[in-house]
Amino acid sequence: MSKPVPVEDLSEADARRELARLATEIKLADAAYYKEDDPHLSDADYDALRARNAEIEARFPHLKRKDSPSERVGAEVSEAFSKVTHGVPMLSLDNAFSDEDVAEFAARIRRYLGLSDDETLTITAEPKIDGLSLSLTYEDGQFVRAATRGNGQVGEDVTANARTIEDIPDALKGKSWPGRIEIRGEVYMTGEAFEALNASQEEAGKKIFANPRNAAAGSLRQLDVAITKSRPLRFFAYAWGEVSESFAKTQTEAIETIDAWGFVTNELFKPHDTVDGLLEAYRDMAERRAMLGYDIDGVVYKVDRLDWQERLGFVSRFPRWAIAHKFPAERAVTRLEAIEIQVGRTGTLTPVARLTPVTVGGVVVSNATLHNEDEIARLDVRPGDMVEIQRAGDVIPQVLGVVDAHEANRAPPFEMPEECPECGSAAVREVDDKGEADVRRRCTGGLTCPAQAVERLKHFVSRKALDIDGLGAKQIELFYGHGVVKGPQDIFRLADRIEAAGLPPLSEWEGFGETSARNLFASIDARRTPPFQRFLNGLGIRHVGETTSGLFARSFLKWESFWDTVKKASEGDDSAEADLLSIDGVGQTAVNSLKDFAAEPHNQEMLTDLLAEVEVEDAEAAASDSPVAGKTIVFTGTLEKMTRDEAKSRATALGAKVSGSVSKKTDIVVAGPGAGSKLKKAEELGLQVMSEDDWLELAGL
Ligand code: IVH
Numbered sequence: 001m002s003k004p005v006p007v008e009d010l011s012e013a014d015a016r017r018e019l020a021r022l023a024t025e026i027k028l029a030d031a032a033y034y035k036e037d038d039p040h041l042s043d044a045d046y047d048a049l050r051a052r053n054a055e056i057e058a059r060f061p062h063l064k065r066k067d068s069p070s071e072r073v074g075a076e077v078s079e080a081f082s083k084v085t086h087g088v089p090m091l092s093l094d095n096a097f098s099d100e101d102v103a104e105f106a107a108r109i110r111r112y113l114g115l116s117d118d119e120t121l122t123i124t125a126e127p128k129i130d131g132l133s134l135s136l137t138y139e140d141g142q143f144v145r146a147a148t149r150g151n152g153q154v155g156e157d158v159t160a161n162a163r164t165i166e167d168i169p170d171a172l173k174g175k176s177w178p179g180r181i182e183i184r185g186e187v188y189m190t191g192e193a194f195e196a197l198n199a200s201q202e203e204a205g206k207k208i209f210a211n212p213r214n215a216a217a218g219s220l221r222q223l224d225v226a227i228t229k230s231r232p233l234r235f236f237a238y239a240w241g242e243v244s245e246s247f248a249k250t251q252t253e254a255i256e257t258i259d260a261w262g263f264v265t266n267e268l269f270k271p272h273d274t275v276d277g278l279l280e281a282y283r284d285m286a287e288r289r290a291m292l293g294y295d296i297d298g299v300v301y302k303v304d305r306l307d308w309q310e311r312l313g314f315v316s317r318f319p320r321w322a323i324a325h326k327f328p329a330e331r332a333v334t335r336l337e338a339i340e341i342q343v344g345r346t347g348t349l350t351p352v353a354r355l356t357p358v359t360v361g362g363v364v365v366s367n368a369t370l371h372n373e374d375e376i377a378r379l380d381v382r383p384g385d386m387v388e389i390q391r392a393g394d395v396i397p398q399v400l401g402v403v404d405a406h407e408a409n410r411a412p413p414f415e416m417p418e419e420c421p422e423c424g425s426a427a428v429r430e431v432d433d434k435g436e437a438d439v440r441r442r443c444t445g446g447l448t449c450p451a452q453a454v455e456r457l458k459h460f461v462s463r464k465a466l467d468i469d470g471l472g473a474k475q476i477e478l479f480y481g482h483g484v485v486k487g488p489q490d491i492f493r494l495a496d497r498i499e500a501a502g503l504p505p506l507s508e509w510e511g512f513g514e515t516s517a518r519n520l521f522a523s524i525d526a527r528r529t530p531p532f533q534r535f536l537n538g539l540g541i542r543h544v545g546e547t548t549s550g551l552f553a554r555s556f557l558k559w560e561s562f563w564d565t566v567k568k569a570s571e572g573d574d575s576a577e578a579d580l581l582s583i584d585g586v587g588q589t590a591v592n593s594l595k596d597f598a599a600e601p602h603n604q605e606m607l608t609d610l611l612a613e614v615e616v617e618d619a620e621a622a623a624s625d626s627p628v629a630g631k632t633i634v635f636t637g638t639l640e641k642m643t644r645d646e647a648k649s650r651a652t653a654l655g656a657k658v659s660g661s662v663s664k665k666t667d668i669v670v671a672g673p674g675a676g677s678k679l680k681k682a683e684e685l686g687l688q689v690m691s692e693d694d695w696l697e698l699a700g701l
Helices: 012-035 043-059 099-113 191-203 212-220 225-230 251-260 275-291 306-312 373-379 450-461 473-481 494-500 513-525 532-538 546-556 559-570 574-581 588-599 601-613 644-653 677-685 692-699
Strands: 083-085 123-129 132-139 142-148 154-156 180-188 234-243 270-272 296-303 322-326 330-343 348-360 363-369 386-391 398-403 427-431 437-443 632-636 668-671 688-690
Touching: 012 043, 099 275, 099 296, 099 306, 099 322, 099 644, 123 234, 123 251, 123 275, 132 212, 132 234, 142 154, 180 212, 191 212, 212 225, 234 251, 251 306, 270 275, 275 296, 296 306, 330 398, 330 450, 348 386, 363 386, 363 398, 373 398, 373 437, 450 473, 450 532, 494 513, 532 546, 532 559, 546 559, 559 574, 559 588, 574 588, 588 601, 632 644, 632 677, 668 677, 668 692, 677 688, 688 692
Parallel strands: 632 668, 668 688
Antiparallel strands: 083 154, 123 270, 123 296, 132 142, 132 180, 180 234, 296 322, 330 348, 330 386, 348 363, 348 437, 386 398, 427 437
């Protein structure tokens, strides 16, 4: 290898070429190392490639590639599949657990759409398949790509694996399909195939799967397509994503069409005109459940008319037009061995039941939540008791009650500690404005409590916050235990903190080694420009989670202007507080909690230190080319074409901000009949006022 040109002598064109070459070389080296277990470069040569890449990027930051190796750490299994961004997010479904929930679902839709009682609301019912969802793209009728759901926004490309599934047609039948269409559905494994697979796995001394769903997921996400092919996976089509043109007017018609194109759709799918009809379908499917040959965990209801589905839209992660009616949870009886206390990120003490392991619905359960001390008292559960537990889907198992309490030799009633078991600080129940004690007991130690500090750090690096690869619960505990990471800022100074503590370099720690230490530092560095929403969520402020953080991010766009407003509000500036509260979906509880956080000197210090290490990335205004995007809108008076809720959510969907009060910052006031003081104020301020019809036209609704 000839000696490389010094970076300071590179022209821009040279630099661009070199970055491309380095990206490829590093990718190949990673693949050889991780996937083929056959590194073709020495550690030193590999390091030199990465160092040169970093040096060039530092001199020419604008040339940094989308697939830059500095953004990527090694090639874990998930890196083995390339990423696919879903054109239409793959959402999940809200749950209904009772007949009343289903009636309320239908009533809510009627209210939202403003339907009169005599208008028929047709809703379809079909089984909820317990598998994993998959999106299949067809262009000109040909299958071109399969992607897993992933996090709903970005999934994994599993095209080659999906081609091995017989239920997935290579080409659509007929001629009348949209030029481009994405079919969605569930990959699953039949009970019979699952049993046979586990039997042969066992014989070969390989991994046994806990249930058919895990087996299906494990079989689809195989690097070796031959393995996927050898596993009998099936596919039910039940929905669609991006389409180049509409192809049906109702869900029923769409499913019939998809069936005619050659997919397998579920034979139990059926439309119903009444809630009673839906409930009857639910009971019918619950009865057939054991005989279907594949696992289902409930019934999915969907509004049949697609124009109504569109009007109903989405609320956070769920469509308003569909819901999953879950089957009752599976239950079992076992012994409660002990009640232990866990301290969470915000200091809540949660009693956890340690159980003699028992199988419930195919999964071994050894822990269950007891929620809080009132719940323990209500159930009167004591260590040593036989208890009934239940498990529903992926939720944490619950203790339902004591069976057969043997009075004579029972342990005394459980008492909740009044001191935090982790730090010894007082643990108290907060009393609200009405003088009622909160059900939760909370440690008052704040960040001096190691459990809270550790849980907050875990949250900070977790998937929905900074999402630092290779830095999980285990590593946080290790670093915290050695005193090198006490707050989030320390993560970004890890090497220095290790050195300052007089510890050997990370690469010499047990369980690390050259490559993983290097990868960890690289993945930390890759997160030095966290997006606004993730950063705020990561701070772990009570009542300011992922959704609320997103509302602030989309409204303020810039971290500095947001935090400035929070600081002012915490110093008693009412207009700053009003700015925070004017965001639709943000309530007083979240704002109070932000103010409390900002007022604490140790939080201020932590933030200053942290912001010296990272630069928060501005949020983008909701992607929309609508003329109302980015505008602040106030609706007042009566709306005649749609309900207030619908107006608000459709405006938000177009990228507008909906506010409840008129101020200088308002762009448009939509006034219907009966508008009063808000209209007056808008006129005083000289704001743009329009009728509902003008608004609908402007918004293109
Ligand atoms: S419809 C926008 N229909 O359940 C709604 N989902 O909890 C799209 N699922 O991620 C989903 N059977 O993986 C729909 N008949 C069915 C389903 C179904 C199973 C899964 C799907 C989804 C999850 C939501």
